Every structure is written in C-alpha cells, then in structure tokens.
Amino acid sequence: MRIGHGFDVHAFAKDELLIIGGVTIPYEWGLKGHSDADVLLHAIADACLGAIGEGDIGRHFPDTDPAFAGTDSAELLSEVYTLVEQKGYRLGNLDGTIIAQRPKMAPYISPMRERIADILQAKSSQVNVKATTSERLGFTGREEGIAAMAVVLLQAK
Numbered sequence: 480m481r482i483g484h485g486f487d488v489h490a491f492a493k494d495e496l497l498i499i500g501g502v503t504i505p506y507e508w509g510l511k512g513h514s515d516a517d518v519l520l521h522a523i524a525d526a527c528l529g530a531i532g533e534g535d536i537g538r539h540f541p542d543t544d545p546a547f548a549g550t551d552s553a554e555l556l557s558e559v560y561t562l563v564e565q566k567g568y569r570l571g572n573l574d575g576t577i578i579a580q581r582p583k584m585a586p587y588i589s590p591m592r593e594r595i596a597d598i599l600q601a602k603s604s605q606v607n608v609k610a611t612t613s614e615r616l617g618f619t620g621r622e623e624g625i626a627a628m629a630v631v632l633l634q635a636k
C-alpha cells in the first residue's frame with residue numbers, strides 16, 4: 480500500500496470557467512491557471528504522484544509548456560493514473576476537500592465523485608469529496624480563490 484497527499488490553489492478570475500472535480504459549476508467567477516485550473520483534480524493528481532514517488536504535476540506537465548495551455552485536467556489525471564498502473568498500483572480510496580467560501584459545492588459533490596471515479600477507473604464509493612468554507616478567513620475566506628486537498632491510498636494490483 481502507498482499513501483499520497485496533494486494540495487493546490489487557484490485564483491478567481493472573470494471570464495474563466497469554474498471547473499472543479501471535472502464538473503463545470505455555473506458561477507460569476509472562474510479559476511485562472513495555465514490549464515483549465517481544476518484545483519481538485521490537480522490535488523488528486525499530486526496525491527497520486529506523491530504515493531508512487533513521482534514528484535508533482537508541474538514536473539510532469541510544466542506550466543511553461545504551451546501543450547498544456549487550457550488543457551482538460553481530466554486528461555492530466557488520466558495520464559497520472561496510467562503511471563500509477565504502470566507502477567503496479569490501483570486506487571484503494573481517496574478523500575478530497577475543497578476549501579471555498581462560495582459557491583456552495585453541495586449540489587456538485589455527487590457528480591464530482593462519479594467523474595473522478597470514472598477517470599480513475601474506480602467506483603464512486605472509493606471516492607469521497609467534501610467542502611468547507613474557511614469561515615471568511617484568509618484568501619479563500621476573502622473569496623480570492625479556491626484551495627483543494629486530497630489524500631490517496633493505492634493498493635498493489
């Protein structure tokens with residue numbers, strides 16, 4: 480068994496989509512990044528890479544490479560999961576946390592679990608996603624951006 484942890488942050492911006500956990504959320508602000516800025520999928524990708532001792536997402540998909548400009552983070556996570564499989568592991572379970580003052584994530588949690596499970600060739604029961612505000616404290620509390628964390632447990636195949 481291997482365990483990994485991931486953390487990511489993206490800033491809010493106008494004229495960007497808000498895509499979290501592979502789900503597009505209708506909102507007045509989106510997230511800014513070199514890719515589609517899916518903060519939760521990035522945290523999960525980092526957790527997977529951490530678990531297999533393969534560094535981080537920026538090492539595999541540099542934000543200086545035009546090939547990844549605006550890229551779908553589901554494709555990045557899928558590539559990361561191919562690496563996980565090549566190393567002889569599969570998902571045991573994962574637990575993700577979105578830290579956002581707004582918008583309310585509750586309506587989107589179930590679709591996120593389904594989407595993430597689909598990318599990781601797992602069942603949605605292996606994927607937990609939750610959300611919290613930061614009680615108006617810090618950059619998330621000031622609604623400057625969104626943070627996400629993930630812990631992944633991998634099992635030998």
Ligand SMILES: Nc1ccn([C@@H]2O[C@H](COP(=O)(O)O)[C@@H](O)[C@H]2O)c(=O)n1
Nearest residue numbers: 579580581582583584585610611612613
């Ligand atoms: N962006 C968010 C933040 C929170 N939730 C849900 O609300 C609950 C209460 O949040 P607190 O930060 O006050 O603990 C939390 O447990 C989530 O279920 C949400 O949906 N979207």
Ligand SMILES: C[C@@]1(CO)OP(=O)(O)OP(=O)(O)OC[C@H]1O
Nearest residue numbers: 512513514521537540541542547
């Ligand atoms: C995903 C990548 C690559 O497009 O870009 P960003 O969307 O900026 O995301 P980040 O979490 O800052 O780092 C990883 C990057 O390499």
